[in-house]
Amino acid sequence: MLLGAAAPPGEGRYVMGSASQWARETFGDKAGELVDVIPASLVRAHDRARNGHEGVHTQTLEAYGHGLYASQYEELAGGLASLGDPVRLQGRTIMIVRERVIYPFRYAKKDVPVTAARLRRATGFRADLIRRHGPEPMQQALDLGLEELEESEVHRDLELIPEDFRLVLVAYACSMEQGVMRVEWGSAELRREDRYLVWHYHEALPTGPR
DSSP states (O other): TTTSOOOOOTEEOOOOSOOOOOHHHHGGGGHHHHHHHHHHHHHHHHHHHHHHHHHOSSSSSSHHHHHHHHHHHHHHHHHHTTTTTEEEETEEEEETTTTTEEEEEEEEEOOOOOOGBBSSSSSSSHHHHHHSOOOOSSOOOOOOOOOGGSOOOOOOOOOOOOOOEEEEEEEEEEEETTTEEEEEEEEEEOTTTTOOEEEEEEEOOOSSOO
């Protein structure tokens, strides 16, 4: 979605110089800083990953991918240090701001809508995090006979987060060649049958200079 363009229902838009109503309701007086800090942190993470790739001179993008995965958490933790509280999950520092777990997720390597975001797996830490702390499903899940998806136990690291804390996903499209092309944040559920994220609300964050 182009920044400043008209937004369809359930989708917000970024207004230059201010936080949206959803952001203010979610994060209070910290919303404006988050709007600035989150995309800037992801751009720094990309820069670090690209520099790492160039340093090892590999023909594949393994160094970039692994570097971006690690640095996204580190840059967000550093950028949000004065705004929230850290929690260690799966060996990574995740920030919690006003009882909202801020979790980054690179969903694409090209500039496609965030509605295309899909998890690789329907189980595991990330899936459990979304199911436990995301919004209530809009409709009942289909009964596909996948009993392994109905496990009552969730990833043990999630016990470190109070059950009533909510999840804010920071989904972004990024590649080594083009950098951070799109950043959106919001609330989404995980559709189990095809692993797509179903967004209850999402809005763009600025990726260029302000």
